[in-house]
Amino acid sequence: MHSVPNGIPVSIVIPNYNYARFLKRCIDSALGQDYADVEVIVVDDASQDGSAAIIKSYGDRILACLRPGNGGHAAAFNTGFAASSGKIVLFLDADDYLYPDAVSRIVDTWDAATAQVQSRLHIVDEGQRIKDVFPPPELPFDSGDVMPKLLHKGRYQTTVTSGLAFDRATLESIMPIPEQEFRQGADGYLVTLAPLYGHVQSIDECVGAYRIHGANHSVFGEKLAERARWRVSHDFRRMEALSDQASEVGMAVVPSEAFRHDPVHLEERLASLCADRRRHPVADDSRLALAAAGAVASFEMTASLRRRAVLAAWFLSVGMLPRQMAMAVLSWKLEASSRPAFLARMSKTIRHAMG
Numbered sequence: 477m478h479s480v481p482n483g484i485p486v487s488i489v490i491p492n493y494n495y496a497r498f499l500k501r502c503i504d505s506a507l508g509q510d511y512a513d514v515e516v517i518v519v520d521d522a523s524q525d526g527s528a529a530i531i532k533s534y535g536d537r538i539l540a541c542l543r544p545g546n547g548g549h550a551a552a553f554n555t556g557f558a559a560s561s562g563k564i565v566l567f568l569d570a571d572d573y574l575y576p577d578a579v580s581r582i583v584d585t586w587d588a589a590t591a592q593v594q595s596r597l598h599i600v601d602e603g604q605r606i607k608d609v610f611p612p613p614e615l616p617f618d619s620g621d622v623m624p625k626l627l628h629k630g631r632y633q634t635t636v637t638s639g640l641a642f643d644r645a646t647l648e649s650i651m652p653i654p655e656q657e658f659r660q661g662a663d664g665y666l667v668t669l670a671p672l673y674g675h676v677q678s679i680d681e682c683v684g685a686y687r688i689h690g691a692n693h694s695v696f697g698e699k700l701a702e703r704a705r706w707r708v709s710h711d712f713r714r715m716e717a718l719s720d721q722a723s724e725v726g727m728a729v730v731p732s733e734a735f736r737h738d739p740v741h742l743e744e745r746l747a748s749l750c751a752d753r754r755r756h757p758v759a760d761d762s763r764l765a766l767a768a769a770g771a772v773a774s775f776e777m778t779a780s781l782r783r784r785a786v787l788a789a790w791f792l793s794v795g796m797l798p799r800q801m802a803m804a805v806l807s808w809k810l811e812a813s814s815r816p817a818f819l820a821r822m823s824k825t826i827r828h829a830m831g
Contacts, residue, residue, distance in 0.1 A: 483511075483513060483583060484513070484562075484563050484564055484583055484586065485513045485514075485515070485561065485562045485563050485564075486511065486513060486514045486515070486562045486563070486564045486565075486566070486579050486582075486583065486641075487514075487515050487516075487517060487560035487561060487562030487564070487565045487566070488506040488509075488514060488515070488516050488517070488566045488568055488574075488579075489517045489519065489553070489556030489557060489559075489560055489565060489566065489567050489568070490502055490503060490506060490516065490517065490518045490519065490556070490567075490568050490569075490570050491519045491521060491549065491552030491553060491556060491567065491569065491570065492518060492519065492520050492521065492523060492527055492531075492552075492570035493520070493521040493522070493523055493527075493546065493552070493570075494523045494524060494525045494527065495523075495525075495527065495570040495571050496523065496525045496526045496527040496530055497525075498570055498571040498572075498687065499518075499527055499530050499531070499570050500530055501573050501604075502568060502569075502570050502571070502572060502573050503516065503518060503530075503531075503534060503538060504573075505568075505573035505574045505575070505576075505684070506568060506574060507534075507537060507538070508576050509574065509576060509577075509578065509579045509580070510576050510577055510579075510580055511579040511580045511583060514562075514579055515539065515560065515561065515562060516537070516538045516539070517538065517539045517540075517541060517556045517559050517560055518531050518534075518538050518539070518540050518541065518570075519541040519543065519552045519553075519555045519556040519559075520540070520541070520542050520543060521543050521546050521547060521548070521551065521552045522542075522543050522544065522545050522546040522547075528542060539559055541555050541556060541559050543555060547655055547659075548655065548658075548659030548660060548662075549658060549659060549660050549661065549662040549663075550652075550653035550654065550655045550657075550658040550659060550662040550665070551655045551659075552662075553567055553651075553653055553662045553666075554651060554652040554653055554655065557647060557651055557652075558652075560644075562644065563643070563644050564579075564582065564583065564586065564593075564641050564642070564643065564644065565641065565642050565643075565644055565647055566578075566579070566582070566638075566640065566641045566642075567637050567638075567640065567642075567662075567663065567666075568637070568638050568684075569636075569637045569638050571687045571689065572597070572637075572638035572684060572685055572686050572687050573638075573684055573685050573687075574638070574683060574684035574685075575682070575683055575684050575685075577683070578595070578683035578684050581595070581679055581681070581683055582595070582641045582679070582683070585677045585679055586677070587675075587677070589674050589675045590643055590674055590675055590676075590677050591642065591643050591646040591670045591671060591672075591673045591674030591675060591676065592640060592641065592642050592643070592646070592666075592667065592670045592671070592674070592675075592676045592677070593640070593641040593676075593677045593678070593679065594617060594634050594635050594639055594640055594641075594667075594676060594677070594678050594679070595635065595639045595640075595641075595678070595679040595681070595682070595683040595684070596609055596610065596611060596613070596635065596639065596679070596680060596681065596682045596683070597609070597610050597635065597636070597638060597639045597682055597683070597684050597685060597686040598610075598682045598684070598685045598686065599685075599686050599687075599688055600685040600686070600687050600688070601687070601688060601689070602687065602689045604685065604687075606685075607688070609682060610635065610636065610639075610686050611633060611634075611635055613680070614779065614780070614783065615633055615778075615779060616633065616778055616779075617633050617634070617635075617676075617678035617680070618632035618633045618634070618676065618678075618778070619675070619676055619677060619678040620675050620676065621671070621675055622671045622675075622676050623671050623672065626668070626671055626718070626734075627729060627734065628734060628737055629734050629735070629737035629738040629773070629776070630711060630714070630715055630734030630735050630737075630738045630741060631711075631734075631738050631740055631741065632671075632676070633778070634667045634676070636663060636686060637662075637663040638684055638685075638686055639683065639684065639686070640663060640666070640667065642666060642670055643670075643673070643674060645673070646670050646673040646674060647666075647670075649672075649673055650665075650666065650669040650670065650672075650673075650721060653665050653666070654717065657713045657717070658713065660706075660710075661710045664710055664714050665713075665714060665717055668714040668715070668717065668718050669717060669718060669721050672718075672721060672722060672725055672727070700747060700751055700806070700807055700810055701747070701748060701751030701752040701755070703744075703747075703810075704744045704745070704747035704748035704751060704810075705748045705752075705755060705756070705757060707741075707744040708741070708744050708745050708748050708757055708758070709757055711735065711738075711741050711744075712757075715729070715734060715735075736769050736773070737773050737776055738773060739770050739773040739774050739777060739787060739791075742766055742769055742770040742773060742791070743770060743791075743809075743810070745758065745761065745766055746763065746766045746767060746770065746791070746794055746795070746806070747806050747810055749761050749762075749763060749766065750763065750794065750799060750802055750803055750806055751803065751806070763794070763795050763802070764795045764796065766791075766795065767791045767792055767794055767795020767796065768791075768792075768795065770787075770788070770791035770795075771788040771789075771791040771792050772788075774787040774788040774791060775788060790805065790809060793805055794806055
């Protein structure tokens, strides 16, 4: 392990709610960085599972912020950021953990124009066994000035909370995060607004582990319709926030325009419509129109031609097949656990072939 001398001060903020079974591994990983100038802030969002005792056991090695009531993701982020002092700030989900050189790698990547650094993460199970990489290696990160892509499609290739680090001045411009609108998915708010204030730098190696388990908010278990509705609504909230923030720096954003070019959004919108039309958040959507838009948007992706063609074909099949068959095709893509064994094997083969 190499040792990196003091340099840019870094804060690691750990928001926690009822993750006592994972919390020690997470805090230990933050305290175990090979970079010297790191403060660790743990925000407990009124857990009821013994988390407070674990936090107390660290004494003054960490800064503990115990919230009196549960406020959700954004509230915990806001509390932790207000208590932090680092020039670079990482938000590390309490069920995830960092590798010892994570902060060193981030600092080495930083320059004066950086608003955000993003890194890949190993996907691990509850027993910390590595299962995959997120985002998949065959999906290149978007780096540099990502605003053109963000404005065009409402999204750029980034990662989840524990693979992100932000410039303090950038966060001061966009925080506090609206707590009701982003009770969950606060990282989505940050990655959408941060590029207004600087460049996005990317690290292709894994700097930590993203733990997948039954309680992850972003997984929603098997509730495909509920998950899809939440993600569609979250996208709308992100773009409304971007529009409001952009106007402060003299930019105009039309939130509804971007999503026509975003296959990720169109995929979830199609899933929401197919699974439960009555509760779908966009009244005038049609399956065929969403599928056609998704097929077109697929070919705008930064990915291999084969990958883009397969995704376009998937969109068209969901748009044109009878609803019951379309739901099966949808769930096979969006819920890996629903795939028949032969399809699971085929999916892995196709993925490696298209890398």
